[in-house]
Amino acid sequence: MARFAASGSGVKLLEYKGKELLARYRIPVPRGTLVTSRESLGELSYPCVLKAQVLSGGRGKAGGIRVVKDAAEATTAYDSIRQLTIGGYAVKQVYSEERLDIAQELYLSFTIDRSARAPLLMASRAGGVEVESLPESEMFTAHVPPMLGVLPYLFRAMRARLGLPKEVAAQVEAITADAYDLFRKEDAELVEINPLAVLRDGRVVAGDAKVTIDDSALYRQTEREGVDQDWTPLEAEAHEKGITFLQLEGDIGVIANGAGLTMATLDVLGLKGGRGGTFLDLGGTDDPEKVRQAFLLLVKAKPRVILMNIFGGITKCDTVAIGVEKAMAEQPTRVPVVARIKGVNEAEAKRILSDAGMHPADSLEEAAELAVKLRGSP
Amino acid sequence: MSVLLNRQTKVIVQGITGHQGQFHANQMRAFGTQVVGGVTPGKGGTEIDGFPVFGSVREAVDRTGATASTIFVPAPYAKDAAVEAIEAGVRLLAIVTERVPVHDCLDLMPYARAKGCTIIGPNCPGIATAGEAKMGIMPNHLFKPGRVGLISRSGTLTYEIVNELTLAGVGQSTCIGIGGDPVIGTNMVEALDLFDKDTGTESVVVVGEIGGTAEEEAAAKVKTMGKPVVAYVAGRTAPPGKKMGHAGAIVLRGRGTAESKMRAFEAAGVKVAAYPSEVPALLRPRR
Numbered sequence: 167m168a169r170f171a172a173s174g175s176g177v178k179l180l181e182y183k184g185k186e187l188l189a190r191y192r193i194p195v196p197r198g199t200l201v202t203s204r205e206s207l208g209e210l211s212y213p214c215v216l217k218a219q220v221l222s223g224g225r226g227k228a229g230g231i232r233v234v235k236d237a238a239e240a241t242t243a244y245d246s247i248r249q250l251t252i253g254g255y256a257v258k259q260v261y262s263e264e265r266l267d268i269a270q271e272l273y274l275s276f277t278i279d280r281s282a283r284a285p286l287l288m289a290s291r292a293g294g295v296e297v298e299s300l301p302e303s304e305m306f307t308a309h310v311p312p313m314l315g316v317l318p319y320l321f322r323a324m325r326a327r328l329g330l331p332k333e334v335a336a337q338v339e340a341i342t343a344d345a346y347d348l349f350r351k352e353d354a355e356l357v358e359i360n361p362l363a364v365l366r367d368g369r370v371v372a373g374d375a376k377v378t379i380d381d382s383a384l385y386r387q388t389e390r391e392g393v394d395q396d397w398t399p400l401e402a403e404a405h406e407k408g409i410t411f412l413q414l415e416g417d418i419g420v421i422a423n424g425a426g427l428t429m430a431t432l433d434v435l436g437l438k439g440g441r442g443g444t445f446l447d448l449g450g451t452d453d454p455e456k457v458r459q460a461f462l463l464l465v466k467a468k469p470r471v472i473l474m475n476i477f478g479g480i481t482k483c484d485t486v487a488i489g490v491e492k493a494m495a496e497q498p499t500r501v502p503v504v505a506r507i508k509g510v511n512e513a514e515a516k517r518i519l520s521d522a523g524m525h526p527a528d529s530l531e532e533a534a535e536l537a538v539k540l541r542g543s544p
Numbered sequence: 545m546s547v548l549l550n551r552q553t554k555v556i557v558q559g560i561t562g563h564q565g566q567f568h569a570n571q572m573r574a575f576g577t578q579v580v581g582g583v584t585p586g587k588g589g590t591e592i593d594g595f596p597v598f599g600s601v602r603e604a605v606d607r608t609g610a611t612a613s614t615i616f617v618p619a620p621y622a623k624d625a626a627v628e629a630i631e632a633g634v635r636l637l638a639i640v641t642e643r644v645p646v647h648d649c650l651d652l653m654p655y656a657r658a659k660g661c662t663i664i665g666p667n668c669p670g671i672a673t674a675g676e677a678k679m680g681i682m683p684n685h686l687f688k689p690g691r692v693g694l695i696s697r698s699g700t701l702t703y704e705i706v707n708e709l710t711l712a713g714v715g716q717s718t719c720i721g722i723g724g725d726p727v728i729g730t731n732m733v734e735a736l737d738l739f740d741k742d743t744g745t746e747s748v749v750v751v752g753e754i755g756g757t758a759e760e761e762a763a764a765k766v767k768t769m770g771k772p773v774v775a776y777v778a779g780r781t782a783p784p785g786k787k788m789g790h791a792g793a794i795v796l797r798g799r800g801t802a803e804s805k806m807r808a809f810e811a812a813g814v815k816v817a818a819y820p821s822e823v824p825a826l827l828r829p830r831r
Contacts, residue, residue, distance in 0.1 A: 412788070
């Protein structure tokens with residue numbers, strides 16, 4: 167089950183939502199409309215392009231983008247697009263757009279350069295392909311000083327590098343300035359226009375839109391509709407409860423406190439020959455109710471063994487143990503639980519967990535080995 | 545000796561009347577830190593657990609001579625709190641707050657640098673100089689004064705490793721939790737540079753994780769240093785495209801993998817621990 171999308175770690179917007187946002191920032195986009203039903207295909211003007219709305223690349227190759235010349239063709243195309251699964255995403259929506267007469271495809275994006283702690287502008291006159299496949303020599307890249315924004319010198323440098331005709335360059339620069347404005351004001355982690363299409367009539371329009379919004383900034387952003395968080399039902403349930411939880415491909419349920427420690431627990435398990443089926447980070451909580459909820463969620467993921475690793479610094483081990491004990495009482499499970507619990511009040515915690523029928527372990531390595539042993543052969 | 549923070553540093557706590565702020569102000573004082581007061585807008589003139597509360601950082605700095613601040617305010621107000629502190633002359637800021645919008649960090653970090661203020665974090669456990677002072681939320685009882693510096697992107701994993709060091713009799717100089725976000729105030733290279741210049745630090749432990757290229761850059765920095773470095777990298781089994789708890793911990797488009805980071809460290813002569821528990825043994829000089 168590969169559901170990996172690689173355009174940023176935040177909330178990804180579907181193409182049509184991204185284009186709505188671009189349009190709001192004065193960036194020219196093709197005329198388009200969301201196809202809400204099979205019947206509404208009769209109202210479109212033809213020829214047009216039907217585009218599957220999914221959060222993954224490779225739509226064209228998968229048959230998710232179809233040029234149609236009339237309503238009859240559109241109906242056939244629409245039906246087949248609706249049945250597609252592209253990169254693990256079932257197509258739920260189809261967007262119809264005017265057909266563009268493209269003379270040249272450019273590339274434009276803003277991302278965050280973590281090392282430079284600055285926005286990064288990337289532009290190329292060789293767009294329409296995956297950005298990774300573009301040679302360095304075809305790319306204009308520049309950091310934007312966040313306190314100052316996009317200044318004219320950047321455009322002079324970009325113009326020299328891209329060598330576009332004057333009328334095209336002027337439009338590209340206006341779009342660049344507007345895209346930066348969007349990037350900053352909408353808390354975007356990524357704004358990518360690929361292709362940025364130069365039409366035969368000389369206009370420059372956004373052929374596609376990939377926009378990712380920082381999920382820590384959603385409280386001040388309105389772009390939540392149409393958001394596909396790419397979660398499994400259990401992951402969505404965890405999110406609702408404020409629990410950091412991911413479902414992975416293995417069969418040993420891992421629960422720990424802190425993101426780094428949870429990752430390390432999965433890694434040690436891997437080195438000992440096991441595979442983690444969950445990433446469940448309890449965080450800094452020792453609230454027994456939260457622990458109980460997290461544990462119940464873990465059981466629902468149906469692991470063959472549960473491996474718990476708690477380092478109680480400020481989190482008290484015995485309070486965590488009480489939460490686990492309650493969850494076990496509420497939903498008795500035959501899944502063996504290996505618990506390695508270290509820190510404040512660890513002796514008491516171990517006693518509680520042993521009494522509840524769990525397998526205590528002293529070190530993380532020992533716990534991982536035991537979990538792998540209890541899992542048995544597949 | 546130590547880096548950034550010692551027992552002379554006068555520290556305030558922004559958000560001291562909140563649950564976390566109050567609890568950790570007390571913990572910090574118990575560690576030995578000179579916590580000279582706190583700030584909560586609208587609550588100036590009051591007192592909490594013996595700490596004077598001021599209505600603004602300016603007032604707190606004027607009245608106490610504080611040069612450092614630990615920020616516990618909620619994410620939407622973190623940027624405001626940090627700028628207020630920097631404008632009031634604070635030189636060291638630990639931002640514990642999680643989920644600060646990344647664009648706020650983009651605004652904040654170059655500004656702090658221009659003003660000569662060092663920021664640790666956000667989304668970090670803070671900084672602790674063993675036996676002297678701490679800012680943030682690291683557990684008090686783990687530390688033992690000594691000569692190993694520690695730099696880490698995570699919290700509990702750091703405590704786990706500090707605990708292993710202490711149990712093995714290996715003391716620490718300063719431990720810097722640089723934070724798990726993509727855009728942070730003090731990165732690994734800068735933290736390594738601080739330890740390289742510190743006469744009280746003999747060797748350094750770097751605890752990295754997947755995402756970004758901080759570890760690769762740190763490896764390049766190690767080549768210029770005269771002190772031995774040991775590393776642990778979390779996330780070797782993390783699937784691509786998944787954000788592993790920390791906002792910055794994600795393998796994207798094949799970049800930021802644990803393998804790449806471990807290879808870079810090894811190529812720079814850094815010993816890389818497969819298990820967190822191996823770190824103390826790797827610190828011992830070769831026979």
